[in-house]
Structures are given as C-alpha cells and as structure tokens.
Amino acid sequence: MSLSLDWLSERADFSELLASAQTQPPAQAFESFRALANTRVDFVRANRLDKAIQRFVASHGAPGNLPSIKVAVLGSSTLSHLLPHIRLAGLRRGVLVDIHLGDYGLYRQELADPTSSLHAFKPDVVLLALDAEHVAGHSTANAEAAIENLRSSWKAAHALGAIVLQQTILPRFLPALGNNEDRLRQSPAAVVRRINALLRETAVADNIYLLALDEWVTLAGGITAWFDPGLWHLSKHEIAHAAAPFYGDQVGRMLAAIRGRSSKCLVLDLDNTLWGGVIGDDGLEGIVLGQGTAAGEAHLALQRYAKRLSERGIILAVCSKNDEHNALAPFQKHPEMILKQGDIACFVANWQDKAENLKHIARTLNIGIDSLVFVDDNPVERGLIRRELPQVAVPELPDDPALYVRTVALAGYFEALDITAEDRERAELYRQNASREALRASATDMAGFLDSLQMQLAWAPFDQPGFKRIVQLINKTNQFNLTTRRYTEAQVAEVMRGEEEGRYVTLQLRLTDIYGDNGIIGLVIGHLTPRFDLEIDVWLMSCRVLGREVEQATLNLLAARAIELGCQRLYGTYIPTEKNSMVKDLYSKLGFDIDEAREDGTTRWSLALADFEARPLHMQLIQGAPWQTTTSTVS
Amino acid sequence: MANDHIYRQLDEIFRDVFDDDTITLTPETTAADIDGWDSVAHVDLIVSIETRMKIKFKTSELGNLHNVGQLVGIIEYKLESTRQPA
Numbered sequence: 001m002s003l004s005l006d007w008l009s010e011r012a013d014f015s016e017l018l019a020s021a022q023t024q025p026p027a028q029a030f031e032s033f034r035a036l037a038n039t040r041v042d043f044v045r046a047n048r049l050d051k052a053i054q055r056f057v058a059s060h061g062a063p064g065n066l067p068s069i070k071v072a073v074l075g076s077s078t079l080s081h082l083l084p085h086i087r088l089a090g091l092r093r094g095v096l097v098d099i100h101l102g103d104y105g106l107y108r109q110e111l112a113d114p115t116s117s118l119h120a121f122k123p124d125v126v127l128l129a130l131d132a133e134h135v136a137g138h139s140t141a142n143a144e145a146a147i148e149n150l151r152s153s154w155k156a157a158h159a160l161g162a163i164v165l166q167q168t169i170l171p172r173f174l175p176a177l178g179n180n181e182d183r184l185r186q187s188p189a190a191v192v193r194r195i196n197a198l199l200r201e202t203a204v205a206d207n208i209y210l211l212a213l214d215e216w217v218t219l220a221g222g223i224t225a226w227f228d229p230g231l232w233h234l235s236k237h238e239i240a241h242a243a244a245p246f247y248g249d250q251v252g253r254m255l256a257a258i259r260g261r262s263s264k265c266l267v268l269d270l271d272n273t274l275w276g277g278v279i280g281d282d283g284l285e286g287i288v289l290g291q292g293t294a295a296g297e298a299h300l301a302l303q304r305y306a307k308r309l310s311e312r313g314i315i316l317a318v319c320s321k322n323d324e325h326n327a328l329a330p331f332q333k334h335p336e337m338i339l340k341q342g343d344i345a346c347f348v349a350n351w352q353d354k355a356e357n358l359k360h361i362a363r364t365l366n367i368g369i370d371s372l373v374f375v376d377d378n379p380v381e382r383g384l385i386r387r388e389l390p391q392v393a394v395p396e397l398p399d400d401p402a403l404y405v406r407t408v409a410l411a412g413y414f415e416a417l418d419i420t421a422e423d424r425e426r427a428e429l430y431r432q433n434a435s436r437e438a439l440r441a442s443a444t445d446m447a448g449f450l451d452s453l454q455m456q457l458a459w460a461p462f463d464q465p466g467f468k469r470i471v472q473l474i475n476k477t478n479q480f481n482l483t484t485r486r487y488t489e490a491q492v493a494e495v496m497r498g499e500e501e502g503r504y505v506t507l508q509l510r511l512t513d514i515y516g517d518n519g520i521i522g523l524v525i526g527h528l529t530p531r532f533d534l535e536i537d538v539w540l541m542s543c544r545v546l547g548r549e550v551e552q553a554t555l556n557l558l559a560a561r562a563i564e565l566g567c568q569r570l571y572g573t574y575i576p577t578e579k580n581s582m583v584k585d586l587y588s589k590l591g592f593d594i595d596e597a598r599e600d601g602t603t604r605w606s607l608a609l610a611d612f613e614a615r616p617l618h619m620q621l622i623q624g625a626p627w628q629t630t631t632s633t634v635s
Numbered sequence: 636m637a638n639d640h641i642y643r644q645l646d647e648i649f650r651d652v653f654d655d656d657t658i659t660l661t662p663e664t665t666a667a668d669i670d671g672w673d674s675v676a677h678v679d680l681i682v683s684i685e686t687r688m689k690i691k692f693k694t695s696e697l698g699n700l701h702n703v704g705q706l707v708g709i710i711e712y713k714l715e716s717t718r719q720p721a
Contacts, residue, residue, distance in 0.1 A: 237678065242686060
C-alpha cells in the first residue's frame with residue numbers, strides 16, 4: 001500500500017499554477033496556494049510549494065482571514081524535513097501553521113528553561129516527536145520509566161498552556177527472539193510496544209493526545225516505507241522523506257481539529273457509489289449491492305463505514321442526479337441496504353447541478369460549505385465541484401469500489417480529538433432539524449411556527465458536567481461567534497473560578513422542542529469592568545438554532561443577570577473573521593448603540609440597561625442544570 | 636553526451652530541490668556553485684534523486700562525491716545494472 005496522499009487529485013500544470021500564484025495579490029494568492037496544497041505532489045514538489053509560500057508570507061505577511069496556530073516540534077532526531085508537510089497539511093484545511101523547531105535533543109532543557117526560545121514562542125501546541133532510539137534504544141530501557149520521563153515533559157508543556165501531541169514510538173526495532181519477542185523483557189522492540197500500549201492507557205488521564213504513528217505504519221506503507229536504516233545512519237532522519245507528506249497530513253488534521261476545521265458532513269452520491277449500477281435504469285433488482293458479489297460487498301462496505309461515521313456524529317447527506325422516488329427506493333425497499341432513509345439528514349435527488357445542490361445541503365443543515373466532504377465516483381462531478389466550490393473536500397476515488405472506504409478513511413477529513421455524548425447525538429439532531437425546516441416551510445406565520453415548536457430554553461452558569469462540551473464549543477464554533485476567542489480548558493476553569501469570586505458571568509444554554517433535544521447550543525462569557533459594567537468576551541451559538549429567538553433570549557437572560565449585579569451598561573465587541581459575517585449586525589439588531597468602528601472591521605457596542613426592555617419570546621425559560629433537562633420527544 | 640538525458644532529469648530535480656529554475660548542470664558543477672547546497676540539503680537531494688529515478692544509493696557511495704559528474708557516473712552505473720534484458 002502506498003504512502004502517497006491518494007485522496008488528493010493530481011494537476012499536470014502544477015509548475016505553471018505555482019508560478020502564477022506567486023504573482024497574485026495576497027488574498028487571491030493564498031486561495032491558489034491552498035488549492036495547490038490540495039493537489040497530490042511528491043515530497044520534492046511539496047517542499048518547493050512550501051518554500052514559495054514561506055517566501056510569500058515573508059514579503060506580504062500572512063492573510064488575516066485564516067485561523068493560525070503555533071506549533072513547537074520537539075525531538076532528538078532530524079525533523080526539519082517534516083515541517084513543510086505539516087504546514088501544507090494545515091493550509092490544506094485552511095489553517096496557517098507557524099512552527100518552532102526545537103534544538104536537536106535539547107527539548108527537556110527548552111521546556112524547563114523560562115528564558116528559552118520555546119517559551120518565548122508561546123506555542124498553542126507542543127508536538128513531542130521523539131524517536132525510538134532516544135526513548136527505548138538503550139539497553140536499560142523500560143517502558144514504565146520511559147513514560148515517567150515523558151510525563152515530566154507533558155507537565156512542562158501544559159505549564160506553557162499548550163495542548164500536547166505525543167507521537168507514539170515508531171515500531172522499527174527488529175526482533176532478537178522472534179515471534180514471541182515480548183518474552184524478552186529488555187528487547188527494544190518489546191519495550192516500544194509496551195510504551196505505545198501504556199501511552200494509550202494513560203492519554204486521557206494525562207490530558208495528552210496521541211499521534212498514532214505505530215497505527216499508521218500498519219495501515220499505510222509498512223515500516224520499510226517509513227523507516228530507512230541507511231538514512232538513519234547517514235543523517236538521523238527517523239521518518240523517511242517519502243513518508244513525510246503522510247506524517248505531515250496526520251499532524252495537520254489534528255491541528256485542524258484543534259482549530260475547529262474538521263469536516264462535519266459526508267455527502268454521498270448514489271449510483272456506482274453507494275451501490276453498483278444505475279437505479280433509474282437497472283431498477284431495484286438490477287443494482288449491485290450486498291453479499292454475493294465482490295462489487296456488491298464493496299459498496300456495502302462503504303455504507304457500513306458511513307454508518308459508523310454517522311454513529312460518532314458525522315452528518316450524512318445524499319446528492320444524486322436521479323428522480324427522487326427512484327433514488328429513495330433502495331433506502332426504503334432494498335433488503336441489503338445498511339443506510340436507511342432515517343440516517344440521511346438531507347436527501348437531495350434531482351437533475352440540477354451538484355454545486356447548487358451542495359450549497360443547498362449546507363444551507364439546510366446550517367453548516368459551512370467547507371464542512372462538506374463530497375464522495376462521487378464520477379470524475380466529471382468531482383471536477384465540477386473542485387472548480388465551483390474549492391472549499392469542499394473532494395476525495396479522488398480509485399476505479400475499484402473495494403478501495404473507496406480506504407481512500408475516504410485515510411484522508412482523515414473528520415479527525416476529532418475526543419468524543420462527547422453530543423457528538424454521538426449530533427447526527428440525530430441534524431435529522432430533527434431537517435424536519436423542523438420542513439415544518440417551517442409549511443408554517444404560514446413565524447410566530448405560529450415558533451409556538452408550534454414548544455421550545456424550552458434551560459440556562460445555567462458554566463459547571464463541571466458541561467465542561468467538556470463548553471470547551472469544545474468555544475474552540476470550534478466559527479459562524480455565530482462574535483469574537484472567535486478560543487479558550488483552553490485551563491482558561492475556562494479560570495473563568496469559572498472568577499465567576500465564584502464575582503468577576504465573571506457565564507451562561508450555557510440548552511434548547512429542547514417537540515422534535516427533541518438540541519443539546520447545549522449557546523455560551524456567553526462576560527467580565528465585570530472596573531466601573532462594574534458587564535463586557536461580553538464570548539458570545540456564540542450553534543447555527544442549528546438560528547431563527548429561533550435564542551439570540552434575544554440570551555440577551556434577556558444576560559441583561560437580567562447584569563441588572564442583578566448592579567451594572568449600568570452591557571458592552572459587546574464584534575471581531576470579523578472569514579466565517580462570522582452572519583453576526584456582524586447582531587448587536588445592532590438587538591438594540592445596542594455603536595461606540596466605535598475600527599479599520600479592521602471590529603466594532604464596539606453598548607446597551608444602557610436602564611432603557612432595556614426584554615422582548616417577549618415564543619419559548620419557556622428554565623433556570624437549572626441544562627444537561628439534566630428531560631428530553632421531550634415527539635415523533 | 637550519451638548520458639545527456641540523466642543531466643536533464645537531474646536539472647529538473649535540482650530545480651525543485653533548490654527552488655531555482657535557472658539551474659543547468661554540467662559534470663563540473665559542485666556544491667559551491669549552487670545556492671543552498673549544504674549537508675542538510677544534500678540528504679534531501681539524494682533522497683529526491685532516489686525517489687524520482689527509482690534507484691537506491693548505498694551509504695558508502697555518498698561519502699566522497701566531488702562534483703555532479705561523479706554523481707551521474709554512479710547513477711548511470713545503477714540504471715545500467717538494473718535494466719531488464721529486453
């Protein structure tokens with residue numbers, strides 16, 4: 001199995017595109033660079049692309065509309081050849097990666113020394129890319145002691161306020177005993193295996209995230225592709241150059257997950273993708289699906305994988321050129337189908353062009369167009385989407401359906417650092433939302449529609465049970481987010497302490513309605529100014545509940561809390577990003593006065609609480625632990 | 636030159652590795668002639684040649700290369716010895 005990034009498409013005109021990108025104005029150039037980062041090139045070309053981008057940033061500056069992340073890469077072997085591929089993998093997902101490479105072998109000193117360049121760099125993420133020789137190569141190595149050593153580095157990195165990514169150890173030592181190597185206690189190969197097992201056991205408790213190199217070696221390429229003994233002896237490169245793009249992509253997808261840039265929705269074509277053949281021509285009995293034929297099982301395997309993604313919170317949608325009743329027939333009647341109609345949050349089958357349909361899907365689900373992954377066997381459709389909607393991820397599918405799952409899975413579009421109960425419920429939430437949309441379309445008046453939803457909004461200050469979800473929302477909400485300020489777990493904990501001391505005000509909001517429970521959908525963090533007014537630092541909301549008066553309800557609650565605390569005014573700020581223009585006028589719509597409009601588009605607002613009148617709402621407000629609210633379900 | 640095609644292939648690899656489209660190699664070209672050809676870049680260069688030309692150098696072959704002519708000599712020998720009989 002190859003180590004190339006098979007899911008990316010190749011461009012024959014790479015060199016011309018690279019040359020022309022470098023002459024474009026910055027904003028446009030970065031779109032071109034991003035498109036090039038999404039093509040499949042060998043590591044030599046990738047290095048060249050990275051150099052061009054670095055040069056461009058040095059002379060024109062980085063574009064302000066893309067999120068950025070600072071990563072310290074620490075280790076004790078040669079790592080410099082990996083950095084271009086980490087940066088490109090970030091850009092592939094719309095994240096600018098700024099890298100500090102630690103001095104060769106000095107990472108412990110740098111972590112410990114507050115005057116080191118590492119401390120001055122203030123990394124958001126510390127990647128511990130330690131080689132096997134360093135961790136387990138010496139004759140007295142034992143796994144428990146190795147973990148203890150690592151733990152002190154994790155603590156030091158956490159003290160820097162960084163998220164820790166720990167690379168599992170590359171399983172590259174050869175056996176001395178043989179098949180039962182692990183009976184040889186001091187065998188480096190056995191020690192590496194044991195360390196990797198311990199890392200998996202302790203990762204959650206130690207609050208670190210793994211870069212599962214050992215797993216990727218098994219799944220892609222094998223150790224001979226990843227590790228070249230000659231190169232190790234020559235120059236201490238543990239990861240072979242040919243594996244660098246794959247390695248970089250693994251890091252890049254984790255950085256994207258940290259910045260909330262992982263994809264959210266898998267959009268599937270039907271004919272020759274979910275099943276073999278054309279339903280409109282071949283009919284229910286004619287399509288190839290299910291046990292009995294190799295091709296039928298291959299299509300079934302893709303359905304099974306999609307179902308597993310859906311169970312962990314990825315939304316599924318269908319986009320097919322078909323008459324709708326034909327397209328729906330297998331979902332309703334074919335006995336071998338794993339995916340049922342109810343698994344698909346948004347089902348679009350018509351004869352319009354797929355770019356329009358993808359936009360419609362994103363709108364209906366209230367997610368960004370760049371959250372979509374579009375899987376289609378037809379190269380013409382893939383080409384159309386790449387051209388019309390470059391923000392959509394479009395995997396290059398191989399000819400053989402047996403390799404569809406592998407291609408989609410290795411591409412890592414849906415990387416997540418952790419799983420919350422809400423992730424698992426999300427697919428269900430989006431499906432409910434599609435039903436609400438249908439109801440909204442049929443409702444004659446807005447008030448009547450809102451009343452018919454029988455909404456209940458439960459609210460409470462931040463607390464421990466909601467903690468994980470709160471941190472997750474703060475770090476991944478992009479659209480309805482006034483300031484897009486990101487907080488680490490430690491910072492959220494600090495806010496919660498501050499609230500007990502009367503310095504902060506927080507709100508978490510949960511919305512339920514006749515279709516079910518939307519979960520925690522809104523957050524606010526505010527602090528008391530020296531003049532005892534309330535300044536809103538963070539205000540964000542899930543787009544799933546747009547148009548439901550939750551914004552107004554949030555303001556009503558916030559104003560009530562502020563008045564309770566004796567505040568005269570509420571202050572708010574809007575900081576523009578590439579994604580949050582939908583809330584540009586929020587404060588204005590809610591009756592705030594504008595105080596200041598800066599050149600970069602940032603606006604400052606305030607509201608005199610003495611004049612504030614809470615507008616009536618079509619929902620019931622309930623104070624108390626939002627996660628305890630009973631779920632109302634009406635089918 | 637009979638090995639002209641190797642030079643032209645190497646030109647392209649050098650241009651990508653050193654990010655310089657003006658590079659044109661001769662047997663006498665040395666590291667001193669090319670901007671950025673240091674010991675770190677040398678490893679990248681060797682691995683790039685291996686990947687693009689589908690050959691593999693032995694560790695011992697990389698020690699004492701003085702100019703591009705010697706490099707081409709080794710490559711020629713390798714391509715010759717791996718060529719399948721027709």
